[in-house]
Amino acid sequence: MYxxxxxxxxxxxxxxxxxxxxxxxxxxxYASKIVEQGTLGIGFIYDKGILFGxxxxxxxxLIMPASVEKLFLIDDHISAISSGLVGDARRLVQIARxxxxxxxxxxxxxxxxxxxxxxxxxxxxxxxxxxGMRPFGVSxxxxxxxxxxxxxxxxxxxxxxxxxxxxxxxGKNKKEAMKILEAGFKDNMSKKEAVHLMVxxxxxxxxxxxxxDLNKVDFAFIEQGTSLKRLAKEELVNFTSNKK
Numbered sequence: 001m002y003x004x005x006x007x008x009x010x011x012x013x014x015x016x017x018x019x020x021x022x023x024x025x026x027x028x029x030y031a032s033k034i035v036e037q038g039t040l041g042i043g044f045i046y047d048k049g050i051l052f053g054x055x056x057x058x059x060x061x062l063i064m065p066a067s068v069e070k071l072f073l074i075d076d077h078i079s080a081i082s083s084g085l086v087g088d089a090r091r092l093v094q095i096a097r098x099x100x101x102x103x104x105x106x107x108x109x110x111x112x113x114x115x116x117x118x119x120x121x122x123x124x125x126x127x128x129x130x131x132g133m134r135p136f137g138v139s140x141x142x143x144x145x146x147x148x149x150x151x152x153x154x155x156x157x158x159x160x161x162x163x164x165x166x167x168x169x170x171g172k173n174k175k176e177a178m179k180i181l182e183a184g185f186k187d188n189m190s191k192k193e194a195v196h197l198m199v200x201x202x203x204x205x206x207x208x209x210x211x212x213d214l215n216k217v218d219f220a221f222i223e224q225g226t227s228l229k230r231l232a233k234e235e236l237v238n239f240t241s242n243k244k
Contacts, residue, residue: 027135028128031084031158034137038083040171040205041070042181043141043153046194049223050143050151053198054081055171055205057216071218075100076227077110078144079220083171084158085137092136096120113144113152117162125160135159139170145224173205180204195219195231195239 013026020026039055054070072080072093078100082089099119103111120140127133135158143153155170156162167185169177180201189197198219203212219231231239 025128025159028159031135031137032139035084035139035158035170036172036174038138038171039070040169040173040177040202041081041083041141042167042169042177042198042201043081043143043155043165044167044181044185044194044198045143045151045153046191047188048191049145049221049226050079050153051191051194051198051221052079052081052141052143052219053195053202054218055202055216056218057210057213071220071228073228074116074142074144075104075110077146077222078113078116078142079222079228080143081141081170082138084139088136088138089140092120092123092138092140095123096142110147112146113142113154114146114164117142117154117156121156121160121162123160124156124158128159141168141170144222149224169201169205173207177201177205191221192239195236199236199239 013030039057041055042053044051044053052071056068056070069086069090070081072082072089074080074093074096080093080096096116099116100111103109103115120142124136128135137158139158140156141153142156145151153165153168154162155165155168166187167181169181181197184197184200202217206212214233214236217236219236220228221231222228
Protein backbone atom coordinates (compact mmCIF):
# COMPACT_ATOMS: atom_id res chain seq x y z
CA MET A 1 0.00 0.00 0.00
CA TYR A 2 1.35 3.44 -0.88
CA UNK A 3 0.16 6.99 -0.09
CA UNK A 4 -2.39 8.18 -2.62
CA UNK A 5 -3.75 4.71 -3.45
CA UNK A 6 -7.44 3.95 -3.01
CA UNK A 7 -6.68 1.55 -0.21
CA UNK A 8 -4.54 4.18 1.50
CA UNK A 9 -7.27 6.83 1.17
CA UNK A 10 -9.88 4.52 2.64
CA UNK A 11 -7.68 3.93 5.66
CA UNK A 12 -7.52 7.64 6.45
CA UNK A 13 -11.09 8.75 5.74
CA UNK A 14 -12.76 6.76 8.51
CA UNK A 15 -12.24 9.41 11.18
CA UNK A 16 -12.51 13.18 11.01
CA UNK A 17 -9.45 13.49 13.26
CA UNK A 18 -7.00 11.41 11.22
CA UNK A 19 -4.54 13.16 8.90
CA UNK A 20 -3.40 11.32 5.78
CA UNK A 21 0.36 11.12 5.09
CA UNK A 22 0.03 14.05 2.66
CA UNK A 23 -1.61 16.22 5.33
CA UNK A 24 -5.28 15.98 4.37
CA UNK A 25 -8.42 15.54 6.44
CA UNK A 26 -10.66 13.59 4.11
CA UNK A 27 -13.83 13.95 6.18
CA UNK A 28 -13.48 17.74 6.06
CA UNK A 29 -12.94 17.59 2.32
CA TYR A 30 -16.05 15.42 1.94
CA ALA A 31 -18.03 18.01 3.90
CA SER A 32 -16.82 20.69 1.49
CA LYS A 33 -17.99 18.54 -1.43
CA ILE A 34 -21.50 18.52 0.07
CA VAL A 35 -21.42 22.32 0.18
CA GLU A 36 -20.46 22.41 -3.51
CA GLN A 37 -23.61 20.42 -4.31
CA GLY A 38 -25.86 22.92 -2.52
CA THR A 39 -27.70 25.67 -4.36
CA LEU A 40 -25.96 28.98 -4.88
CA GLY A 41 -26.06 31.78 -2.32
CA ILE A 42 -24.56 35.27 -2.64
CA GLY A 43 -23.84 38.09 -0.19
CA PHE A 44 -23.06 41.64 -1.28
CA ILE A 45 -22.20 44.92 0.43
CA TYR A 46 -23.80 47.95 -1.23
CA ASP A 47 -23.87 51.62 -0.28
CA LYS A 48 -26.57 51.39 2.40
CA GLY A 49 -26.47 47.80 3.59
CA ILE A 50 -26.06 44.07 2.91
CA LEU A 51 -27.85 42.28 0.07
CA PHE A 52 -28.53 38.53 0.11
CA GLY A 53 -29.50 36.42 -2.89
CA UNK A 54 -30.32 32.71 -2.77
CA UNK A 55 -31.22 30.19 -5.44
CA UNK A 56 -34.14 28.17 -4.06
CA UNK A 57 -34.41 25.76 -6.98
CA UNK A 58 -36.48 22.76 -5.86
CA UNK A 59 -36.23 19.15 -7.00
CA UNK A 60 -39.97 18.58 -7.44
CA UNK A 61 -42.89 20.75 -8.64
CA LEU A 62 -44.82 19.43 -5.64
CA ILE A 63 -42.50 21.12 -3.14
CA MET A 64 -43.66 24.47 -1.81
CA PRO A 65 -40.74 26.88 -2.48
CA ALA A 66 -41.54 28.83 0.71
CA SER A 67 -40.71 25.71 2.77
CA VAL A 68 -37.14 25.53 1.42
CA GLU A 69 -34.85 27.19 3.97
CA LYS A 70 -31.87 29.02 2.55
CA LEU A 71 -31.93 32.50 4.08
CA PHE A 72 -32.06 32.83 7.88
CA LEU A 73 -32.65 35.79 10.17
CA ILE A 74 -30.21 35.60 13.09
CA ASP A 75 -30.99 38.92 14.78
CA ASP A 76 -32.45 42.25 13.70
CA HIS A 77 -29.05 43.28 12.32
CA ILE A 78 -27.61 39.93 11.11
CA SER A 79 -28.74 37.32 8.57
CA ALA A 80 -27.15 34.28 6.98
CA ILE A 81 -27.34 32.18 3.82
CA SER A 82 -26.44 28.49 3.94
CA SER A 83 -25.32 25.96 1.36
CA GLY A 84 -25.10 22.26 2.11
CA LEU A 85 -27.02 20.14 4.60
CA VAL A 86 -30.10 22.06 5.73
CA GLY A 87 -30.31 20.12 9.00
CA ASP A 88 -26.76 21.13 9.89
CA ALA A 89 -27.55 24.72 8.91
CA ARG A 90 -30.61 24.82 11.17
CA ARG A 91 -28.61 23.59 14.16
CA LEU A 92 -25.89 26.21 13.72
CA VAL A 93 -28.47 28.95 13.08
CA GLN A 94 -30.15 27.99 16.35
CA ILE A 95 -26.80 28.34 18.15
CA ALA A 96 -26.12 31.68 16.43
CA ARG A 97 -29.52 33.03 17.50
CA UNK A 98 -28.91 31.91 21.06
CA UNK A 99 -25.47 33.54 21.13
CA UNK A 100 -26.95 36.78 19.83
CA UNK A 101 -29.73 36.77 22.44
CA UNK A 102 -27.30 36.00 25.27
CA UNK A 103 -25.04 38.88 24.21
CA UNK A 104 -28.02 41.23 24.33
CA UNK A 105 -29.03 39.88 27.74
CA UNK A 106 -25.55 39.99 29.31
CA UNK A 107 -24.17 43.20 27.83
CA UNK A 108 -27.29 45.13 26.84
CA UNK A 109 -26.18 45.57 23.21
CA UNK A 110 -26.33 43.78 19.89
CA UNK A 111 -23.55 41.33 19.14
CA UNK A 112 -20.95 42.38 16.57
CA UNK A 113 -21.05 40.39 13.35
CA UNK A 114 -17.40 39.31 13.56
CA UNK A 115 -17.83 38.15 17.17
CA UNK A 116 -20.78 35.95 16.23
CA UNK A 117 -19.09 34.53 13.14
CA UNK A 118 -15.98 33.59 15.11
CA UNK A 119 -18.11 31.75 17.68
CA UNK A 120 -19.87 29.73 14.97
CA UNK A 121 -16.60 29.05 13.13
CA UNK A 122 -15.06 27.83 16.40
CA UNK A 123 -17.91 25.35 16.87
CA UNK A 124 -17.48 24.11 13.29
CA UNK A 125 -13.76 23.66 13.89
CA UNK A 126 -14.33 21.64 17.07
CA UNK A 127 -16.28 19.08 15.03
CA UNK A 128 -13.15 18.41 12.94
CA UNK A 129 -10.92 17.83 15.95
CA UNK A 130 -12.51 15.23 18.23
CA UNK A 131 -13.41 11.60 17.74
CA GLY A 132 -17.04 10.55 17.52
CA MET A 133 -18.00 13.71 15.63
CA ARG A 134 -18.29 14.58 11.97
CA PRO A 135 -17.73 17.98 10.35
CA PHE A 136 -20.78 20.12 9.64
CA GLY A 137 -21.64 19.75 5.95
CA VAL A 138 -22.54 23.40 5.48
CA SER A 139 -21.01 26.77 4.64
CA UNK A 140 -22.51 30.13 5.55
CA UNK A 141 -22.50 33.69 4.40
CA UNK A 142 -23.08 35.89 7.46
CA UNK A 143 -23.85 39.53 6.84
CA UNK A 144 -25.00 42.39 8.98
CA UNK A 145 -24.48 45.90 10.29
CA UNK A 146 -22.60 46.36 13.56
CA UNK A 147 -23.88 48.69 16.31
CA UNK A 148 -21.15 51.07 15.08
CA UNK A 149 -22.82 51.19 11.65
CA UNK A 150 -20.08 49.22 9.89
CA UNK A 151 -21.25 46.74 7.23
CA UNK A 152 -19.66 43.27 7.60
CA UNK A 153 -19.82 40.17 5.40
CA UNK A 154 -18.17 36.81 6.16
CA UNK A 155 -17.97 33.29 4.75
CA UNK A 156 -17.48 30.24 6.97
CA UNK A 157 -16.39 26.79 5.79
CA UNK A 158 -16.84 23.26 7.23
CA UNK A 159 -13.22 23.35 8.43
CA UNK A 160 -13.99 26.33 10.67
CA UNK A 161 -12.09 28.73 8.41
CA UNK A 162 -13.60 32.17 7.85
CA UNK A 163 -12.85 35.20 5.71
CA UNK A 164 -14.36 38.64 5.27
CA UNK A 165 -15.54 39.82 1.85
CA UNK A 166 -17.18 42.71 0.03
CA UNK A 167 -19.08 40.19 -2.09
CA UNK A 168 -19.00 36.40 -1.94
CA UNK A 169 -20.76 33.30 -3.26
CA UNK A 170 -21.12 29.78 -1.85
CA GLY A 171 -22.56 26.57 -3.23
CA LYS A 172 -22.86 25.03 -6.67
CA ASN A 173 -20.91 26.78 -9.45
CA LYS A 174 -19.42 29.23 -6.95
CA LYS A 175 -16.41 29.87 -9.21
CA GLU A 176 -18.57 31.13 -12.09
CA ALA A 177 -20.49 33.44 -9.76
CA MET A 178 -17.29 34.80 -8.21
CA LYS A 179 -15.91 35.68 -11.64
CA ILE A 180 -18.99 37.83 -12.31
CA LEU A 181 -18.79 39.47 -8.88
CA GLU A 182 -15.06 40.17 -9.14
CA ALA A 183 -15.49 41.73 -12.59
CA GLY A 184 -18.51 43.86 -11.74
CA PHE A 185 -18.16 44.85 -8.09
CA LYS A 186 -17.59 48.49 -7.19
CA ASP A 187 -17.57 50.18 -3.81
CA ASN A 188 -20.74 52.07 -2.87
CA MET A 189 -22.95 50.49 -5.52
CA SER A 190 -26.65 51.25 -5.22
CA LYS A 191 -29.10 48.54 -4.21
CA LYS A 192 -30.42 48.38 -7.77
CA GLU A 193 -26.92 47.95 -9.21
CA ALA A 194 -26.17 45.28 -6.59
CA VAL A 195 -29.36 43.33 -7.39
CA HIS A 196 -28.62 43.57 -11.11
CA LEU A 197 -25.09 42.20 -10.65
CA MET A 198 -26.27 39.48 -8.31
CA VAL A 199 -28.94 38.29 -10.75
CA UNK A 200 -26.32 38.27 -13.50
CA UNK A 201 -24.12 36.04 -11.32
CA UNK A 202 -27.00 33.68 -10.56
CA UNK A 203 -27.88 33.42 -14.25
CA UNK A 204 -24.28 32.77 -15.25
CA UNK A 205 -24.03 29.98 -12.67
CA UNK A 206 -27.10 28.10 -13.91
CA UNK A 207 -26.31 24.93 -15.86
CA UNK A 208 -27.66 24.12 -19.31
CA UNK A 209 -30.41 21.96 -17.78
CA UNK A 210 -31.43 24.63 -15.26
CA UNK A 211 -33.40 27.68 -16.37
CA UNK A 212 -33.07 30.78 -14.22
CA ASP A 213 -36.45 31.77 -12.74
CA LEU A 214 -37.13 34.81 -10.56
CA ASN A 215 -39.87 32.79 -8.87
CA LYS A 216 -37.22 30.46 -7.47
CA VAL A 217 -34.83 32.97 -5.97
CA ASP A 218 -34.95 34.71 -2.61
CA PHE A 219 -33.56 38.24 -2.29
CA ALA A 220 -33.42 40.22 0.94
CA PHE A 221 -31.46 43.09 2.46
CA ILE A 222 -30.49 44.64 5.79
CA GLU A 223 -29.89 48.36 6.20
CA GLN A 224 -29.01 50.52 9.20
CA GLY A 225 -31.92 50.54 11.65
CA THR A 226 -33.98 47.96 9.74
CA SER A 227 -34.32 44.20 10.08
CA LEU A 228 -34.21 41.75 7.17
CA LYS A 229 -36.59 42.69 4.37
CA ARG A 230 -37.35 40.45 1.41
CA LEU A 231 -37.78 41.73 -2.13
CA ALA A 232 -41.01 40.68 -3.84
CA LYS A 233 -40.88 39.36 -7.41
CA GLU A 234 -42.35 42.64 -8.70
CA GLU A 235 -39.50 44.57 -7.06
CA LEU A 236 -36.92 42.17 -8.52
CA VAL A 237 -38.37 42.64 -11.99
CA ASN A 238 -38.16 46.41 -11.53
CA PHE A 239 -34.58 46.22 -10.25
CA THR A 240 -33.39 43.98 -13.10
CA SER A 241 -35.28 45.63 -15.98
CA ASN A 242 -32.37 47.99 -16.56
CA LYS A 243 -29.20 48.86 -14.68
CA LYS A 244 -29.78 52.56 -14.21
